[in-house]
Amino acid sequence: MRTYLASLAMGAALVGAAIMGTGQPVKAQDGPLRIEITDGVIEPLPYAVPDFVPETPAAAELAREISRVIAADLSGTGLFREIPASAHISKISNFDSPVSYADWKAINAQALITGGLSVNGNRLTVRFRGHDVFAEKELGSGLQFAGTTDGWRRMAHKVADVIYNRITGESGYFDSRVVFVSESGPKNDRRKRLAIMDYDGANVQYLTNSASIVLAPRFSPTGDRVLYTSYESGFPQIHVLDVGSVQRRVLSSDNGIMSFAPRFAPDGRTVVYSQAQGGNTDIYTLDINSGARQRLTSAPSIETAPSYSPDGSQIVFESDRSGAPQLYVMPASGGEARRISFGAGRYGTPVWSPRGDLIAFTKQNKGRFHIGVMRTDGSEERLLTASFLDEGPTWSPNGRVIMFTRETQGENGRALLYSVDITGRNLKPVRTPDGASDPAWSPLQN
Amino acid sequence: MSGLKKAFLVAALLGLAACSGNPWDDTDAYGGSGPGAGIGAPGQLDPQSPAYFQQEVGDRVLFAVDQSTLSEAAKATLVGQARWLTSNPDYIVTIEGHADEQGTREYNLALGARRANAAREFLISQGVAGSRLQVVSYGKERPLEICSNEACYAKNRRAVTVLAGGLTG
Numbered sequence: 001m002r003t004y005l006a007s008l009a010m011g012a013a014l015v016g017a018a019i020m021g022t023g024q025p026v027k028a029q030d031g032p033l034r035i036e037i038t039d040g041v042i043e044p045l046p047y048a049v050p051d052f053v054p055e056t057p058a059a060a061e062l063a064r065e066i067s068r069v070i071a072a073d074l075s076g077t078g079l080f081r082e083i084p085a086s087a088h089i090s091k092i093s094n095f096d097s098p099v100s101y102a103d104w105k106a107i108n109a110q111a112l113i114t115g116g117l118s119v120n121g122n123r124l125t126v127r128f129r130g131h132d133v134f135a136e137k138e139l140g141s142g143l144q145f146a147g148t149t150d151g152w153r154r155m156a157h158k159v160a161d162v163i164y165n166r167i168t169g170e171s172g173y174f175d176s177r178v179v180f181v182s183e184s185g186p187k188n189d190r191r192k193r194l195a196i197m198d199y200d201g202a203n204v205q206y207l208t209n210s211a212s213i214v215l216a217p218r219f220s221p222t223g224d225r226v227l228y229t230s231y232e233s234g235f236p237q238i239h240v241l242d243v244g245s246v247q248r249r250v251l252s253s254d255n256g257i258m259s260f261a262p263r264f265a266p267d268g269r270t271v272v273y274s275q276a277q278g279g280n281t282d283i284y285t286l287d288i289n290s291g292a293r294q295r296l297t298s299a300p301s302i303e304t305a306p307s308y309s310p311d312g313s314q315i316v317f318e319s320d321r322s323g324a325p326q327l328y329v330m331p332a333s334g335g336e337a338r339r340i341s342f343g344a345g346r347y348g349t350p351v352w353s354p355r356g357d358l359i360a361f362t363k364q365n366k367g368r369f370h371i372g373v374m375r376t377d378g379s380e381e382r383l384l385t386a387s388f389l390d391e392g393p394t395w396s397p398n399g400r401v402i403m404f405t406r407e408t409q410g411e412n413g414r415a416l417l418y419s420v421d422i423t424g425r426n427l428k429p430v431r432t433p434d435g436a437s438d439p440a441w442s443p444l445q446n
Numbered sequence: 447m448s449g450l451k452k453a454f455l456v457a458a459l460l461g462l463a464a465c466s467g468n469p470w471d472d473t474d475a476y477g478g479s480g481p482g483a484g485i486g487a488p489g490q491l492d493p494q495s496p497a498y499f500q501q502e503v504g505d506r507v508l509f510a511v512d513q514s515t516l517s518e519a520a521k522a523t524l525v526g527q528a529r530w531l532t533s534n535p536d537y538i539v540t541i542e543g544h545a546d547e548q549g550t551r552e553y554n555l556a557l558g559a560r561r562a563n564a565a566r567e568f569l570i571s572q573g574v575a576g577s578r579l580q581v582v583s584y585g586k587e588r589p590l591e592i593c594s595n596e597a598c599y600a601k602n603r604r605a606v607t608v609l610a611g612g613l614t615g
Contacts, residue, residue: 279581304555
């Protein structure tokens with residue numbers, strides 16, 4: 001936890017926000033922008049984002065909407081706290097006029113985001129600036145994004161990503177999507193279909209119908225394709241779906257052989273997955289272009305849930321070779337595996353973080369499920385959640401937030417998506433229209 | 447026997463099952479459903495019918511937590527299944543492996559495959575041709591019982607022998 005908080009402060013120092021971060025609590029007098037850190041508690045940074053200024057008549061409605069999405073992104077991290085418009089003293093009515101910093105100091109807004117918006121036909125242009133209120137200067141230079149009006153939410157997310165980056169030093173994660181399994185119907189007749197949405201639950205689109213069970217979709221490294229497991233043929237088999245065209249095809253078509261738990265390698269061409277044959281589940285790779293297969297494990301135990309390191313050199317997976325499921329790391333070409341989980345309980349669904357520093361996992365112990373993280377050598381295990389059933393973590397593109405499935409117990413048990421910061425703070429549900437499971441977070445969009 | 451007559455018998459049987467409640471209520475934990483599992487009037491069933499196989503022979507075996515080893519009761523059920531399949535050689539079979547909800551999705555898929563395969567291997571050891579026996583795992587995707595305690599879990603940890611379109615089916 002310390003490491004994360006320290007790196008937040010360090011990153012802020014790098015972008016000139018005048019935070020002297022050394023992992024120690026940051027004092028207000030060190031600089032105007034502060035994220036005050038004490039043991040396990042971050043004081044969210046107060047900021048204001050008044051409605052953007054409509055610069056054409058048609059921009060009036062979106063000008064307000066965009067500032068609301070930016071605020072939802074920033075406050076949703078738990079690192080920022082918005083000062084509501086009702087407390088504002090001054091109003092931003094011209095994007096190019098000088099800001100009256102005294103009015104924003106008076107309400108203790110440490111950061112201020114101003115913007116102007118013009119709409120011409122279906123063309124949308126957003127200009128914005130971040131301000132370091134107490135230093136009375138701009139937070140980096142102003143930027144402009146242009147696009148079509150129907151992409152206005154993405155533009156808001158891009159603005160929020162820039163602001164987040166300039167204050168924390170970390171890359172943002174708001175302009176991203178999540179593919180997941182939408183669930184409906186009773187527990188003993190669950191209907192499942194693939195869906196995709198913005199990271200915040202907006203713009204849900206269904207990718208398959210619910211005629212057959214679909215499980216565990218996973219994005220390609222560029223977010224253009226999704227791997228998933230489908231029972232369309234009667235047996236679980238791996239499919240790949242093009243997100244843009246929604247065209248799909250089966251990848252593993254051996255009749256009667258069960259294939260599941262696929263994930264892309266960072267090269268976007270190799271797929272690692274598990275295959276059950278004769279009751280024994282092992283890990284294989286498949287080259288999408290050539291169809292060439294390679295078997296990576298051959299123990300009589302269960303080997304499944306493989307996930308590559310971001311550099312593609314190693315694979316973390318789950319195996320019950322010791323008697324109960326534990327986590328192991330092996331070279332990407334197979335070979336000797338090293339066990340990394342040694343705590344009490346059962347470990348599963350390991351996922352390497354996009355930064356390469358941590359592995360997220362599902363842990364089952366004493367009738368409870370947890371989402372946790374550990375270093376890639378298995379040290380510094382920390383459990384972030386606890387419930388009747390938490391499973392299947394996926395990383396935000398910047399490796400700071402984990403989304404997962406939480407299922408409630410009993411006859412009316414239902415699965416929903418939740419997210420949690422890797423510090424264990426800011427646990428909250430992700431809005432979906434129906435039940436939802438098996439989320440996979442996309443990389444940042446371009 | 448005509449398909450129509452079979453269909454009638456199945457319908458009659460389903461009616462009986464509905465009257466007598468869940469046909470597997472009598473199942474012992476970790477055992478097989480065994481002959482006569484909660485169904486009355488076995489004499490009415492054609493012994494060559496899928497309904498007879500399902501209800502009288504017993505189409506499923508149950509497993510202990512995390513296990514895929516066959517209990518003595520499970521083996522007894524499978525002996526009956528093998529005998530029936532041997533005398534009804536036109537049926538092919540899909541054995542469905544299932545897990546309870548305690549466990550991750552991926553691990554449960556693999557565990558269900560183990561369970562289905564354990565049943566398959568035993569049927570082969572009893573003389574059923576392996577070419578007639580396919581396996582598929584549903585992991586925890588298709589629970590039979592939906593409560594979140596051992597009473598339901600015990601019935602969900604199962605391998606079910608499903609008769610599929612044989613020549614006489």
